[in-house]
Amino acid sequence: MSNNPTPKLLSKRKKDVLQNWIDNQVEDPALREDLMSNEEIRYQSEELLDAFLKAIKTENYEDISRQEYNPIIEILSGISLSRAHGGFTPRETAIYVLSLKKAIIHVLLEELKDDPGALVNEILKISNLLDSLSIVTFETYLKGREEVILRQSNEMNEISTPVIRVWEGVLALPIIGTLDSERTQIVMESLLQEIVDTESNIAILDISGVPAVDTLVAQHLIKTVNATRLMGAECIISGIKPEIAQTIVHLGINLEGVQTKASLAAALKYAFNKMNMVVVKRKVG
Amino acid sequence: MDRIPILKMGHFLLVTIQVDMYDRLALNLENDLIQMVEKHESKGVLIDISAVSIVDSFMGRIIGNIASMSKILDAETVVVGMQPAVAITLVELGLPLTGVHTALNVEKGMFLLQKKIKEDIFEIDEPDAGWENDDQPE
Numbered sequence: 001m002s003n004n005p006t007p008k009l010l011s012k013r014k015k016d017v018l019q020n021w022i023d024n025q026v027e028d029p030a031l032r033e034d035l036m037s038n039e040e041i042r043y044q045s046e047e048l049l050d051a052f053l054k055a056i057k058t059e060n061y062e063d064i065s066r067q068e069y070n071p072i073i074e075i076l077s078g079i080s081l082s083r084a085h086g087g088f089t090p091r092e093t094a095i096y097v098l099s100l101k102k103a104i105i106h107v108l109l110e111e112l113k114d115d116p117g118a119l120v121n122e123i124l125k126i127s128n129l130l131d132s133l134s135i136v137t138f139e140t141y142l143k144g145r146e147e148v149i150l151r152q153s154n155e156m157n158e159i160s161t162p163v164i165r166v167w168e169g170v171l172a173l174p175i176i177g178t179l180d181s182e183r184t185q186i187v188m189e190s191l192l193q194e195i196v197d198t199e200s201n202i203a204i205l206d207i208s209g210v211p212a213v214d215t216l217v218a219q220h221l222i223k224t225v226n227a228t229r230l231m232g233a234e235c236i237i238s239g240i241k242p243e244i245a246q247t248i249v250h251l252g253i254n255l256e257g258v259q260t261k262a263s264l265a266a267a268l269k270y271a272f273n274k275m276n277m278v279v280v281k282r283k284v285g
Numbered sequence: 286m287d288r289i290p291i292l293k294m295g296h297f298l299l300v301t302i303q304v305d306m307y308d309r310l311a312l313n314l315e316n317d318l319i320q321m322v323e324k325h326e327s328k329g330v331l332i333d334i335s336a337v338s339i340v341d342s343f344m345g346r347i348i349g350n351i352a353s354m355s356k357i358l359d360a361e362t363v364v365v366g367m368q369p370a371v372a373i374t375l376v377e378l379g380l381p382l383t384g385v386h387t388a389l390n391v392e393k394g395m396f397l398l399q400k401k402i403k404e405d406i407f408e409i410d411e412p413d414a415g416w417e418n419d420d421q422p423e
């Protein structure tokens with residue numbers, strides 16, 4: 001008996017291992033038929049198993065950073081990334097690698113039942129190796145999920161700052177959601193650019209949709225107001241709820257030099273006043 | 286010696302900065318401008334910086350200085366046409382240029398100065414209807 005019988009045994013019984021593995025995956029109650037067909041599973045699994053057998057032939061069971069494991073890690077990463085994006089659960093992704101362990105051990109049990117010492121040895125080696133691989137899978141899965149989250153938050157930043165022309169020379173920018181440094185930067189840039197493009201004299205920042213104002217947010221708002229003033233326009237902050245006004249006062253934030261209004265309507269009225277305009281009711285009859 | 290031309294228009298001085306400023310140039314401008322204000326007894330200074338794309342704290346301070354000095358000599362300063370990037374930079378640098386008037390473009394800046402000194406030097410059409418003009422031409 002050579003001291004590395006596993007690759008040979010597994011190559012010999014590759015078909016059984018594969019069948020076992022696929023059965024394990026399909027049997028798992030967590031598998032979602034709707035996300036993946038059986039042919040797809042078979043194809044993916046075979047590809048991975050081939051790479052795996054090639055890698056263990058080198059008798060390196062410990063160090064998965066070596067080059068013979070590159071193809072495996074690549075395949076695994078691809079699979080878990082696509083599963084993370086496809087909405088698979090962590091469990092489904094982990095089962096994929098862990099059920100391979102089951103399948104291999106099953107075959108080894110049959111093949112090495114006459115040599116308990118070797119059996120335990122081989123099982124330990126394979127077990128450790130597959131544990132490392134499942135960690136890799138899981139790390140990539142998480143990375144994939146984080147990518148999704150990052151993309152979504154970027155999209156939210158993009159869509160949540162429309163600059164609206166409410167009147168000739170008056171812009172309004174309703175802010176929805178929490179303001180952070182990054183978003184404020186986007187808000188500020190799009191507002192200032194729009195002021196240049198439309199030559200508007202007055203910009204209204206409406207914060208009715210901002211749930212809470214802390215010192216940092218207030219500072220951002222003041223920055224935006226100052227930048228607008230530097231460009232030669234005036235910025236009004238509207239939509240300040242009573243509780244936000246309370247917070248601002250309690251925090252000791254100084255909003256002097258910033259024109260504030262309670263509602264967008266009030267801000268618009270102020271803008272009309274500034275522009276010497278009046279809205280009058282038409283006489284009927 | 287690099288100089289930025291300063292044009293006299295009635296009671297106002299008009300400076301159009303067409304190049305990115307460097308320190309020497311800014312210092313010269315500060316000197317020349319204040320000399321001109323004194324010489325012509327100008328009532329207003331209009332600085333157009335629409336072509337300036339880069340600004341630093343020094344430049345910001347020079348603009349502030351010009352405004353303060355002019356104020357002492359009884360002239361109002363208005364800075365017009367500031368680019369968004371420049372405005373953001375100045376705010377981030379903590380230079381909100383208090384005491385400096387601003388306007389979106391030269392036309393509106395002139396209009397503002399006129400309103401400030403309440404004198405009809407020459408007739409400018411209103412940049413857009415709706416903004417106050419004390420002296421409507423018949």
